[in-house]
Amino acid sequence: xxxxxxxGGALLPATAGVASGIALVLxxxxxxxxxxxxxxxxxxxVHVPAAWVAYLAFATxxxxxxxxxxxxxxxxxxxxxxxxxxxxxxxxLAIGLGMLWGRPVWGVWWTWDARLVTTTVLLLVYVAYxxxxxxxxxxxxxxxxxxxxxxxxFLNVPVVHFSVVWWRTLHQPxxxxxxxxxxxxxxxxxxxxxxxxxxxxLLAVLVVRRRVAGLxxxxxxxxxxxxxDGAAPVITVVPGGGR
Amino acid sequence: xxxxxxxxxxxxxxxxxxxxxxxxxxxxxxxGGVDGFASVLxxxxxxxxxxxxxxxxxxxxxxxxxxxxxxxxxxTAAVPLARVVAAxxxxxxxxxxxxxLVPPGVLLLAKAAVLWAALAVTWGTGTVLAVxxxxxxxxxxxxxxxxxxLVGVAASTTVFGALLAASARGAGLLAALxxxxxxxxxxxxxxxxxxADPLPWLxxxxxxxxxxxATAWAVFPFLLEE
Amino acid sequence: MTRPxxxxxxxxxxLLVVVGAVGGALALLxxxxxxxxxxxxxxxxxxxxxxxxxxxxxxxxGLVQVGSVERVGSEARFAVTDGVATLPVVYSGALPAVFAxxxxxxxxxxxxxxxxFVGDLVLVKHSNEYRPVGEAG
Numbered sequence: 003x004x005x006x007x008x009x010g011g012a013l014l015p016a017t018a019g020v021a022s023g024i025a026l027v028l029x030x031x032x033x034x035x036x037x038x039x040x041x042x043x044x045x046x047x048v049h050v051p052a053a054w055v056a057y058l059a060f061a062t063x064x065x066x067x068x069x070x071x072x073x074x075x076x077x078x079x080x081x082x083x084x085x086x087x088x089x090x091x092x093x094x095l096a097i098g099l100g101m102l103w104g105r106p107v108w109g110v111w112w113t114w115d116a117r118l119v120t121t122t123v124l125l126l127v128y129v130a131y132x133x134x135x136x137x138x139x140x141x142x143x144x145x146x147x148x149x150x151x152x153x154x155x156f157l158n159v160p161v162v163h164f165s166v167v168w169w170r171t172l173h174q175p176x177x178x179x180x181x182x183x184x185x186x187x188x189x190x191x192x193x194x195x196x197x198x199x200x201x202x203x204l205l206a207v208l209v210v211r212r213r214v215a216g217l218x219x220x221x222x223x224x225x226x227x228x229x230x231d232g233a234a235p236v237i238t239v240v241p242g243g244g245r
Numbered sequence: 246x247x248x249x250x251x252x253x254x255x256x257x258x259x260x261x262x263x264x265x266x267x268x269x270x271x272x273x274x275x276x277g278g279v280d281g282f283a284s285v286l287x288x289x290x291x292x293x294x295x296x297x298x299x300x301x302x303x304x305x306x307x308x309x310x311x312x313x314x315x316x317x318x319x320x321t322a323a324v325p326l327a328r329v330v331a332a333x334x335x336x337x338x339x340x341x342x343x344x345x346l347v348p349p350g351v352l353l354l355a356k357a358a359v360l361w362a363a364l365a366v367t368w369g370t371g372t373v374l375a376v377x378x379x380x381x382x383x384x385x386x387x388x389x390x391x392x393x394x395l396v397g398v399a400a401s402t403t404v405f406g407a408l409l410a411a412s413a414r415g416a417g418l419l420a421a422l423x424x425x426x427x428x429x430x431x432x433x434x435x436x437x438x439x440x441a442d443p444l445p446w447l448x449x450x451x452x453x454x455x456x457x458x459a460t461a462w463a464v465f466p467f468l469l470e471e
Numbered sequence: 472m473t474r475p476x477x478x479x480x481x482x483x484x485x486l487l488v489v490v491g492a493v494g495g496a497l498a499l500l501x502x503x504x505x506x507x508x509x510x511x512x513x514x515x516x517x518x519x520x521x522x523x524x525x526x527x528x529x530x531x532x533g534l535v536q537v538g539s540v541e542r543v544g545s546e547a548r549f550a551v552t553d554g555v556a557t558l559p560v561v562y563s564g565a566l567p568a569v570f571a572x573x574x575x576x577x578x579x580x581x582x583x584x585x586x587x588f589v590g591d592l593v594l595v596k597h598s599n600e601y602r603p604v605g606e607a608g
Contacts (some may be wrong), residue, residue, distance in 0.1 A: 018473065020565075027368045034603030034604065035500065035603065036602065036603070036604075037602045037603060037604045038569065038571070038574065038599055039569065040569070043601065046601075068482065068486070071478065071482055072475055072478050072479045072482055074475075075477055084529075106567075106568065106569070107569055107595060108567075108595055108596070108597075109567035109592075109594050109595055109596065110592075110593045110594060111592060113511075113594065114511075116509065116511065117512050123428060123584070126421055126424075126425055127421075127422065127425050127426075129421065130418055130421035130422045132427075133418040134408065134418060134422075137408070137418065139302075146467050146468070146470070147408055147467075147468060149467065150404070150464035150467045151408075151422070151464075152466055153460070153463070153464055153486075153489075154401075154404070154426075154460050154464060157456065157460065157493070157599060158425075160493075161525055168500075168509075169509045169510060169511070170510040170532075171511045172511050172512070172577055172594060172596055174596075174597050174598060175599050176598040176599065177599040177600075177601065180271055184599040186598075186599060186601070187600070187601040188601055188602055188603050190603070191601045194305065244583050258552075280522075287528075444503065445503045445504050445505040446505070448499055448500065448502075448503030449500060449503065449505055450503065451499060452495075452496030452497075452499045453495045453496070454498050455492045455495055455499075456492050456493055456496050458487050458492070459489045459491070459492030460489050460492075462485070462488070463485035463486060463488060463489045466486075
């Protein structure tokens with residue numbers, strides 16, 4: 003463990019680990035095989051949580067960006083950066099798994115469908131957002147600019163989510179987050195999906211928290227100030243602070 | 246922001262006068278500067294010629310692809326044109342002074358107006374070339390779509406130009422932001438010229454202008470305070 | 472320098488305007504009928520009501536009619552229905568493994584003058600239902 007920041011410092015990693023284990027068992031062993039799509043359907047238990055938690059990450063970028071613009075506290079900027087990095091990774095994961103699923107089930111890796119195109123645009127915009135963060139040397143200038151872009155970029159998220167509702171697409175409409183109340187999904191499958199979402203959310207909180215701690219350590223410049231830093235397994239490879 | 250300080254005498258009184266001065270200055274940059282038409286119009290011409298080589302020689306294929314090709318070239322040209330937003334101020338080193346004197350909304354309006362005109366000229370040049378070389382046709386709806394769609398493109402490009410105002414780095418990044426931001430204009434602008442009923446596409450462009458304009462106005466002041 | 476409280480007021484006002492603009496844009500799109508324009512595929516009913524130009528490449532989508540699939544050599548014939556109208560389809564090529572009667576499908580190709588849709592790519596469209604094997608969905 004890095005420095006235990008809160009009393010529950012070891013609790014979160016343990017819970018996330020247990021939740022991931024349960025989700026894996028449910029998704030691979032317990033949940034029944036889909037009648038139509040076959041084993042490929044099991045990719046859904048990762049694809050859908052990845053996409054949802056990516057939405058959550060981008061919403062966090064929005065909230066932290068607005069908070070930075072109001073408070074001018076670099077804490078919020080670090081939070082926005084960590085959440086955006088996670089969101090980019092999860093969006094790429096969702097697209098990659100979607101392609102893996104699409105080949106056996108639709109028959110193609112890619113097609114010009116509104117959901118696929120808008121999701122890819124979402125990924126590109128947030129990759130560019132991470133680039134904007136590095137355009138300025140002064141951390142406050144970089145934070146202000148990226149906060150502005152972080153607010154604008156979020157406009158993509160509702161477009162992605164509702165693309166399958168607004169337009170007639172090849173991608174199926176939402177099963178669980180759909181407009182009508184009773185999701186057309188087998189209860190065991192729904193539980194496996196829910197476990198996946200819980201596991202992904204916990205892991206996401208863990209990753210963002212560690213990344214924020216890493217950014218704080220890198221941002222404060224003299225890493226030796228924190229005695230425990232040398233032993234910390236925090237990912238500090240990516241140069242933070244816009245250098 | 247209260248920018249009505251003592252240094253105001255450099256600019257004529259009234260919002261319209263301020264806008265006129267700013268517009269004249271930026272128009273000079275667009276017309277004569279390195280980042281203006283001098284680089285953008287040859288780029289568009291080369292794009293139409295090379296696009297024709299890639300997509301041709303089937304005249305039907307060229308005709309179909311022409312409006313989309315022009316829109317793609319205009320969006321790509323918006324990346325260097327974004328430099329016009331702060332070029333005059335960077336040369337005179339007056340960006341900080343201007344920020345203090347002119348309210349951000351007025352500044353955004355003036356800058357976006359020049360960019361809109363520059364983008365419209367770029368689109369017009371590309372379209373004339375497409376008509377001549379690619380046998381393209383320009384219906385009235387295509388014109389209306391260009392004039393409408395470029396409002397939103399100009400608003401977002403102005404924001405990105407302000408991002409670039411203080412630093413020379415990161416110009417390439419703009420392409421990654423300007424192109425997705427212009428996607429609705431590209432899609433609707435291309436479709437409005439060819440669809441049987443262009444009205445839904447024109448409505449999409451109005452909606453796009455509304456959202457792009459409102460967000461540009463909302464974030465622009467934060468990009469100004471350096 | 473502006474203080475946080477004042478900044479919050481200014482910012483929330485600006486964000487409110489953005490939200491209002493997004494709402495206005497959505498309302499505008501709702502009444503404009505854009506949803507009918509930006510479609511990935513068209514239904515048999517739409518294609519029969521408004522026949523496209525003969526050389527136009529388009530996508531036809533619907534359910535594969537039960538009992539309509541015939542395989543003759545490498546060619547497959549089936550009918551796509553939306554419950555109201557039905558269009559016959561000819562497709563030369565291997566059908567995807569998950570292709571089945573009663574399931575959704577999207578066919579890319581051209582509508583011939585004889586009313587037969589000549590497809591060159593078949594995609595299987597899935598509903599948002601997830602049911603285990605052996606349970607009638």
